[in-house]
Amino acid sequence: MDIKDAFFTLSSGLNQTLIANxxxxxxxxxxxxxxxxxxxxxxxxxxxxxxxxxxLQLINGQHHSSATCTISGQHETDLEQLSHLLVTLRVQNxxxxxxxxxxxxxxxxxxxxxxxxxxxxxxxxxxxxxxxGRSLDQVGIFSNGALYQGFANxxxxxxxxxxxxxxxxxxCYLKTDKAVxxxxxxxxxxxxxxxxxxxxxxxxLDLLNTPALTLEPGQYRCYLSPTALSSILEIAAWGGFSLKxxxxxxxxLIKLNEHKTRLQQSIRxxxxxxxxxxxxxxxxxxxxxxxxxxxxEGARNDYLVNARSAREFNHSVNAQAESPQSMHLAPxxxxxxxxxxxxxxxxxxxxxxxxxxxxxxxxxxxxxxRFACFFVENGAIKxxxxxxxxxxxxxxxxxxxxxxxxxxxxxxxxxxTYYRRSSSSMTLPGILIDGFNLSF
Amino acid sequence: xxxxxxxxxxxxLPAVDFWSLRYVNTDYQQIMVRQNRTEPLTLNQSQGxxxxxxxxxxxxxxxxxxxxxxxxxLAIEQASRWAKYSSACGLxxxxxxxxxxxxxxxxxxxxxxxxxxxxxxxxxxxxDINHALRSDDAIVDWWASLENIQTTSILFxxxxxxxxxxxxxxxxxxxxxxxxxxxxxxxxxxxxSAQNGLEQLARIEFAEQASxxxxxxxxLLDAPNCPNSKRSxxxxxxxxxMQIHESIGHPLxxxxxxxxxxNYAGTSFVTEDMxxxxxxxxxxxxxxxxxxxxxxxxxxxxxDEGIPARxxxxxxxxxxxxxxxxxxxxxxxxxxxxxxxxxxDWNRPAxxxxxxxxxxxxxxxxxxxxxxxxxxxxxxxxRSWSIDDSRNKFQFGCEYAQLIENGELTTVxxxxxxxxxxxxxxxxLSAVCNASTYQALGVPTCGKxxxxxxxxxxxxxxxxxxxxxxxxxxx
Numbered sequence: 001m002d003i004k005d006a007f008f009t010l011s012s013g014l015n016q017t018l019i020a021n022x023x024x025x026x027x028x029x030x031x032x033x034x035x036x037x038x039x040x041x042x043x044x045x046x047x048x049x050x051x052x053x054x055x056l057q058l059i060n061g062q063h064h065s066s067a068t069c070t071i072s073g074q075h076e077t078d079l080e081q082l083s084h085l086l087v088t089l090r091v092q093n094x095x096x097x098x099x100x101x102x103x104x105x106x107x108x109x110x111x112x113x114x115x116x117x118x119x120x121x122x123x124x125x126x127x128x129x130x131x132x133g134r135s136l137d138q139v140g141i142f143s144n145g146a147l148y149q150g151f152a153n154x155x156x157x158x159x160x161x162x163x164x165x166x167x168x169x170x171x172c173y174l175k176t177d178k179a180v181x182x183x184x185x186x187x188x189x190x191x192x193x194x195x196x197x198x199x200x201x202x203x204x205l206d207l208l209n210t211p212a213l214t215l216e217p218g219q220y221r222c223y224l225s226p227t228a229l230s231s232i233l234e235i236a237a238w239g240g241f242s243l244k245x246x247x248x249x250x251x252x253l254i255k256l257n258e259h260k261t262r263l264q265q266s267i268r269x270x271x272x273x274x275x276x277x278x279x280x281x282x283x284x285x286x287x288x289x290x291x292x293x294x295x296x297e298g299a300r301n302d303y304l305v306n307a308r309s310a311r312e313f314n315h316s317v318n319a320q321a322e323s324p325q326s327m328h329l330a331p332x333x334x335x336x337x338x339x340x341x342x343x344x345x346x347x348x349x350x351x352x353x354x355x356x357x358x359x360x361x362x363x364x365x366x367x368x369x370r371f372a373c374f375f376v377e378n379g380a381i382k383x384x385x386x387x388x389x390x391x392x393x394x395x396x397x398x399x400x401x402x403x404x405x406x407x408x409x410x411x412x413x414x415x416x417t418y419y420r421r422s423s424s425s426m427t428l429p430g431i432l433i434d435g436f437n438l439s440f
Numbered sequence: 441x442x443x444x445x446x447x448x449x450x451x452x453l454p455a456v457d458f459w460s461l462r463y464v465n466t467d468y469q470q471i472m473v474r475q476n477r478t479e480p481l482t483l484n485q486s487q488g489x490x491x492x493x494x495x496x497x498x499x500x501x502x503x504x505x506x507x508x509x510x511x512x513x514l515a516i517e518q519a520s521r522w523a524k525y526s527s528a529c530g531l532x533x534x535x536x537x538x539x540x541x542x543x544x545x546x547x548x549x550x551x552x553x554x555x556x557x558x559x560x561x562x563x564x565x566x567x568d569i570n571h572a573l574r575s576d577d578a579i580v581d582w583w584a585s586l587e588n589i590q591t592t593s594i595l596f597x598x599x600x601x602x603x604x605x606x607x608x609x610x611x612x613x614x615x616x617x618x619x620x621x622x623x624x625x626x627x628x629x630x631x632x633s634a635q636n637g638l639e640q641l642a643r644i645e646f647a648e649q650a651s652x653x654x655x656x657x658x659x660l661l662d663a664p665n666c667p668n669s670k671r672s673x674x675x676x677x678x679x680x681x682m683q684i685h686e687s688i689g690h691p692l693x694x695x696x697x698x699x700x701x702x703n704y705a706g707t708s709f710v711t712e713d714m715x716x717x718x719x720x721x722x723x724x725x726x727x728x729x730x731x732x733x734x735x736x737x738x739x740x741x742x743x744d745e746g747i748p749a750r751x752x753x754x755x756x757x758x759x760x761x762x763x764x765x766x767x768x769x770x771x772x773x774x775x776x777x778x779x780x781x782x783x784x785d786w787n788r789p790a791x792x793x794x795x796x797x798x799x800x801x802x803x804x805x806x807x808x809x810x811x812x813x814x815x816x817x818x819x820x821x822x823r824s825w826s827i828d829d830s831r832n833k834f835q836f837g838c839e840y841a842q843l844i845e846n847g848e849l850t851t852v853x854x855x856x857x858x859x860x861x862x863x864x865x866x867x868x869l870s871a872v873c874n875a876s877t878y879q880a881l882g883v884p885t886c887g888k889x890x891x892x893x894x895x896x897x898x899x900x901x902x903x904x905x906x907x908x909x910x911x912x913x914x915x
Binding site: 038039050077143255 | 477485487511518521532563620624699704828829861891893915
């Protein structure tokens with residue numbers, strides 16, 4: 001029995017044990033992943049992780065309790081374990097108060113996304129990596145395998161998603177901190193596309209092989225790549241798009257929410273569920289809309305709303321979590337091919353690192369430059385730069401200081417593997433800005 | 441269960457050069473009351489095994505939540521598959537991989553068991569704290585929570601069995617004050633996360649802190665921004681934790697220095713030739729890897745590769761002595777080290793981590809430091825952290841600060857930040873308080889590794905003072 005059938009069989013078995021008017025919501029998150037870590041173009045740690053986490057939410061009126069536990073995928077063992085857990089939740093429901101914000105879907109809507117795997121064997125990919133990167137000092141990780149997510153409830157709803165994805169996230173080092181970081185993610189390995197990555201890597205390594213400049217603190221005209229911009233938006237997403245954060249005044253975008261300021265007119269930022277990799281359903285059985293426009297024409301348009309917030313603030317459910325999982329920033333007019341010319345004299349920043357707030361109420365964010373960042377003079381790359389700190393408000397970066405966004409966007413699949421592989425992604429253009437604040 | 445697991449494992453294990461089986465079982469519970477309402481309770485149970493095999497000069501692992509015979513056999517096949525592949529292109533000399541030789545046990549010291557209070561009792565406690573936090577209409581968000589993590593970790597090899605049982609309690613509370621577009625938050629408790637039971641609540645005066653935290657959040661709403669200037673900086677232990685963590689702990693991890701983390705967590709400004717001679721800080725700086733306090737969050741008897749944990753100085757009188765290097769890194773880098781090869785769970789392999797990295801008390805008192813400071817600032821409770829990939833140039837922000845002027849604590853200021861460079865900052869360490877301000881604190885979720893791992897690390901420290909530091913505010 002595959003894991004999908006195992007999940008639905010288990011949830012059906014558990015439904016048989018419900019008492020009176022109880023409602024049961026079940027979820028599954030699982031993966032079968034090869035993780036291959038390498039350093040100096042040799043294997044550092046390689047292994048495979050098979051893990052399945054079953055979630056239960058037992059509802060009785062306005063009382064409810066939830067739990068998760070790992071399961072084996074072997075029916076008898078799992079059913080016994082989950083039945084015990086269900087009893088624990090039933091007892092707990094008597095000890096806790098009613099929840100006025102309990103919210104779950106009561107209209108069954110079934111969905112299934114269950115494609116065939118087109119992944120290459122991990123060993124073949126590693127062979128190609130070491131062969132294509134011969135003579136390079138490569139360090140990073142290759143993740144490869146299946147991600148499973150499921151939902152079922154005792155009202156008859158069933159939802160399932162399988163995704164077979166690979167994610168190669170690696171750096172090629174010239175020396176010390178001078179390196180080119182690259183990502184390649186997808187569902188089907190494209191050898192030509194992969195080979196193209198190495199052309200760009202070798203070009204940038206050549207550019208890094210000149211003495212680095214140490215910049216004076218000050219304001220610089222600057223291009224931020226989609227990857228660099230993602231490091232800024234990741235921090236803004238710590239409460240910046242959440243309805244709950246808005247109502248509790250903890251949003252870093254409080255000025256935007258209260259219409260005290262706005263971003264540049266060209267900014268349209270949305271949660272694009274339809275173009276992301278996360279499931280179409282939430283753990284409460286709601287089906288997500290294709291798109292939620294969060295910022296339109298530089299102004300606040302909507303928020304991400306999970307099931308509880310929807311009930312608390314009288315809104316419809318539009319997300320699993322109240323932080324973006326499939327962020328999309330609309331492109332601008334600048335052709336990517338013209339970036340150096342558009343910078344003229346300034347900085348080309350490919351990566352930022354360790355971003356955090358320095359003043360949350362003003363959405364002021366700090367962080368460091370990292371990897372291949374260059375000083376550009378008269379439209380040509382002159383030299384790599386040593387690491388510098390930036391500290392600036394998002395209201396500047398995507399506001400008054402923003403010159404343009406690139407016409408092309410890049411889809412950045414998350415490389416986050418805390419607890420399990422992430423399904424999140426961002427689709428972003430690069431941005432050209434004036435007056436990027438840098439210090440030591 | 442455990443003997444049966446081992447028997448089942450051995451029944452499907454082929455001949456290998458070396459094997460280890462690490463079983464981890466974790467129960468996590470969280471209860472939170474926010475704005476006087478009970479949030480959905482969290483109960484997470486996890487168990488699985490991590491199997492490491494060494495075969496013909498290669499090494500691989502298989503990790504699974506399927507503890508049946510079929511599941512273990514599949515995990516063994518995966519580990520064997522990777523051992524075979526890495527035998528031709530591996531970085532590791534597998535003869536250097538640790539072979540533990542000492543069995544043993546560890547047990548967290550718990551005086552008051554988590555279940556000694558019912559769920560309803562805990563909700564009542566947290567609700568009472570909520571009422572204390574909501575001291576004014578300007579407090580617009582407030583919450584308090586309790587978390588308990590019970591972990592059993594058993595490492596089996598052919599020669600040893602090491603069983604360690606950890607019980608961790610984290611109690612947290614927070615108040616957020618708002619006026620218009622200005623919000624200020626004060627929080628308390630997460631830094632006290634420790635290996636103990638509910639007795640922690642009395643030890644850290646958890647409920648009693650609610651009123652102070654709420655008042656300070658309100659105070660910050662009316663406070664001016666932290667001034668931009670160079671001045672003497674006094675850090676409370678709640679910020680020293682992050683300072684030690686980012687600019688001593690991480691730079692001393694030998695796997696970073698050896699390049700393993702260059703694609704993710706970064707490198708280090710520390711190089712292999714510095715150990716034994718480099719003046720890391722002033723002669724007041726004494727840093728140890730210290731598993732001796734059984735309550736501190738990252739104390740243990742053995743690391744996850746079975747090496748016994750013993751106290752060692754990393755920095756003594758300001759001089760850098762040894763890196764944070766587990767057995768394998770010690771062999772790879774030809775350096776001394778400590779027992780710090782740790783994994784966050786059964787689904788991740790062990791890597792070099794911090795454990796308890798503590799700054800030892802000095803001779804000053806807080807009163808003396810303040811009295812002797814003409815122009816300074818005292819900062820409390822970390823809220824922001826950022827450092828370059830070689831762990832040298834840093835910027836930190838705190839929740840709360842107070843100016844020190846002519847020997848006295850004066851104006852409360854908001855949005856306090858400071859900036860520095862690790863290799864200079866610690867040399868400007870000018871005073872270390874005695875044991876009267878010493879607190880054993882920690883960071884419950886330190887991130888590192890590929891695949892990523894979040895793990896708890898401890899940092900004990902007294903109040904410390906640094907000279908000539910760039911401080912600045914918000915706006």
